[in-house]
Amino acid sequence: MGFHSTGRGTDREMMQLYYMAGASSLAAHIVLEWVQASYQLVEMTPESLRSASFLDLNTLGKVPVLTHGGFTLTESVAILCYLVDLNPASNLLGGDTRSRAEALRWLAFLNTEVHPAFRPLLARRGPDEADAGARGAAGGGPGG
Helix, strand or coil: CCCECCCCCCCCCCEEECCCCCCHHHHHHHHHHCCCCCEEECCCCHHHHHHHHHHHHHCCCCCCCCEEEEEEECHHHHHHHHHHHCCCHCCCCCCCCHHHHHHHHHHHHHHHHHHHHHHHHCCCCCCHHHHHHHHCCCCCCCCC
């Protein structure tokens, strides 16, 4: 695991965002920056997702995970809503009920439809798998 800190705020206020490349953690990272939150990034690997300490945070062994004091939250949309609720002046989900509902509709669509469609492209692969995928895409693989 790697740690990166913004250095803003105090340790008591510090949030931690557990993330891994390609695992839909970027939106939460953007919102943390947007609202100028005090936070640490905790970079995870496939191996560290299976560690006992991480499984204590999220028994599913998935990221993103946000911790804030003694509170732990999983799932991108829930994390985004929590960050917006902590920072209402940001208006990141709109300034009224209908705007918020529309923003949540798009978040749900991205989370349930778009991101899963890109998962095969974003998944970490070893060099042999990446080479095989490139050959297959270029027509040089089986059936090509």
